[in-house]
Every structure is written in structure tokens, then in C-alpha cells.
Amino acid sequence: MTAKHENILDTFTSQEVEALTTSQDYIESQIKQELINELKKLDIGANEAKILIFLMSNGSTTASDISRHTGIQRTDTYHYLSSLLAKGVVLSSFSKPQKYYALSFDEVIDCLVQSKYDTLKTVLNAKKRCQEKLDKIIKVTKPTRQENSYQVLNEESLYSRIKSMLGEVSTKVTVYLSQKMLVKFYHAEIADMLIALSKRGVNVRIRTESKKTVEGYEGLDNEAFSFNVFSPLPVNFIIFDDNRMIIISEEDKEGIHDLTGFYTNKSALISTFDYLFGRMT
Known part of the structure; x- marks a missing residue:
């Protein structure tokens, strides 16, 4: 915080400063939750999304810092980072301690959408072949759509x-x-x-x-x-x-x-x- 901002805050009472901080924290938490909800639509788990948003907001950092600031256990943090690395939305350095950083939000969305599209395209292409295999083992006649369903x-x-x-x-x-x-x-x-x-x-x-x-x-x-x-x-x-x-x-x-x-x-x-x-x- 700059000296100019510190001087401005000096004009507020302690209660007003606390209320202002609380309000800002609330706004930030709401923004983070909205971003988490969007990422979850693309098969990113809640904790993975927390880590992504933290990295986008704070730049490259270590797993220990990520664990401390997100409240996720350190061993779990490594697990989620491995998953995000595999999905191509997080990168790591060769330095010691090892640091991690995320793609921009636009790049993350583009990467995840493309991955989901490729997966769905593969499933769609295999649909007819899978149905033919199912027909070989099916033991009942194809059900008709029942009334009152x-x-x-x-x-x-x-x-x-x-x-x-x-x-x-x-x-x-x-x-x-x-x-x-x-x-x-x-x-x-x-x-x-x-x-x-x-x-x-x-x-x-x-x-x-x-x-x-x-x-x-x-x-x-x-x-x-x-x-x-x-x-x-x-x-x-x-x-x-x-x-x-x-x-x-x-x-x-x-x-x-x-x-x-x-x-x-x-x-x-x-x-x-x-x-x-x-x-x-």
C-alpha cells in the first residue's frame, strides 16, 4: 500500500477501516467463487480452481506458499498441481525450490474447452461402434418409451x-x-x-x-x-x-x-x- 493510501486511511476510524476491509474481502471472495463455478463447468475441481486462481492472481510461487494461502493440505496441493500440470494449464520451473505458475484465464479456458471438445469428439466418433458392441450382448428387446415417464x-x-x-x-x-x-x-x-x-x-x-x-x-x-x-x-x-x-x-x-x-x-x-x-x- 502506498504512503498516499496510508494517509487516506489515517482519516478513518478503526471501525470504518475494518468495515472497508471486510467489504473488499467479501467482494474478492464473491469474484473468486464466480470464477471457481465457471472452471468447474470444464471438469476442474474446486480445490484445483482455488489453486489456479491463486496462481493467476499472485504469479509464480512454491507449493508451500500455495498450501498456506489456499488452506489446502500440502500433500493434497502437490496432487492437485500434478493434475493441473497434466491438463496443461499450470507450468513449473526447474529451480529449487520448484515454482509453479498458471496460464492466463483466457488461455486456461481455451485449453480446457479444446480438451473437452477433443474428448467429446472421440466419444461421438465411437458411438456407433459402441452401440454395435452393446447389441451383441444385450439380453432384452429395446425398450419403448413408456407413458407417464x-x-x-x-x-x-x-x-x-x-x-x-x-x-x-x-x-x-x-x-x-x-x-x-x-x-x-x-x-x-x-x-x-x-x-x-x-x-x-x-x-x-x-x-x-x-x-x-x-x-x-x-x-x-x-x-x-x-x-x-x-x-x-x-x-x-x-x-x-x-x-x-x-x-x-x-x-x-x-x-x-x-x-x-x-x-x-x-x-x-x-x-x-x-x-x-x-x-x-
Whole structure:
């Protein structure tokens, strides 16, 4: 801290300095937690993420320093560093004591995304071969999709499941979205899929709360969209071909917007939501 800053702090009471420090610590902890959450999406463990962020923030340092500042046991620190070295996001020196340093955040993300892409590509290429092997040992007939089945979807799998099901639609899609979800669908390119389906002749019916939500979003003035719903529902839903549905629940938890999906093919429930949709206009 510079002398100038020290002189400024001299003008505050001890209670004010403590409050200021506590506030700054809180902000830093929130930032670190957000970064950890992003890294965990790319198969980086919580402690690995802590070490990465520490190295990004403090530059090259020893395993002992990393252990002391992160609160991770020293033996565990070496284990996590070995894992990060293998993933190519941390490098080490040949000096004694050995020092470690991390790539920049951009480089880390690029490296992890590429690694995940390569892994997924390998699995995708092996899909047909694995299915053929499974067919040789399978002992039951291929199960049909049973009526009244359901599945809970987290946010990560929700969008991919919706896109997959939209790709299977043949005649009709019925959608109700809140203002927030419509914007999320736009950025996730799901709105583009709905518009494309409408242009292909699929009967796409979409309702949302207010036209103000989509002002400035190209393509959302499509005639499939109907705005200014008089009786909005507390949940979002999509009905695919009148025989499958995903209900989407939105919840704000301590400033974090959480999404949960509920898939079902229960005909009575689908008919109920379709009826409610019709009553909105």
C-alpha cells in the first residue's frame, strides 16, 4: 500500500477501516467463487480452481506458499498441481525450490474447452461402434418409451435436451416463456430454431408476457410470437407434438439465477398445460 493510501486511511476510524476491509474481502471472495463455478463447468475441481486462481492472481510461487494461502493440505496441493500440470494449464520451473505458475484465464479456458471438445469428439466418433458392441450382448428387446415417464434436468442439460427435442418435432410446438426465459432462449439460439421450424411449416405457437422484452432482438417479431399475455403462469413450458413436454422453473438464489427442467410425456398433464395456453390469449 502506498504512503498516499496510508494517509487516506489515517482519516478513518478503526471501525470504518475494518468495515472497508471486510467489504473488499467479501467482494474478492464473491469474484473468486464466480470464477471457481465457471472452471468447474470444464471438469476442474474446486480445490484445483482455488489453486489456479491463486496462481493467476499472485504469479509464480512454491507449493508451500500455495498450501498456506489456499488452506489446502500440502500433500493434497502437490496432487492437485500434478493434475493441473497434466491438463496443461499450470507450468513449473526447474529451480529449487520448484515454482509453479498458471496460464492466463483466457488461455486456461481455451485449453480446457479444446480438451473437452477433443474428448467429446472421440466419444461421438465411437458411438456407433459402441452401440454395435452393446447389441451383441444385450439380453432384452429395446425398450419403448413408456407413458407417464419423467426426468429432472439441471441447467447444463436443459438447453441441449430442448434443442434435441426440437430437432425431432414434426407438426407442432407450443411454448410459453417469461420475459427472462425468452431472452435466454434467444442467446442460446433456441429462438432461432423455433423461427426456423415455423418457416418450415411446423405449427409454432409462442406466448410471452410483454413485447417490450424482445425489442431490438432480430427475428423475434415473427408471426408465431404472441405478446401481452393477460394471465402469465409462474413457470415456463414447451410442448412438443402434443406428446412430450418440458416445464422450466426459474428461481433466484442469492443473486444466482437457477433453472430446473422437468420432462414428462404424461398426456393428462400435457393436455392441462395446452388448455392453459389456449386461455392466455
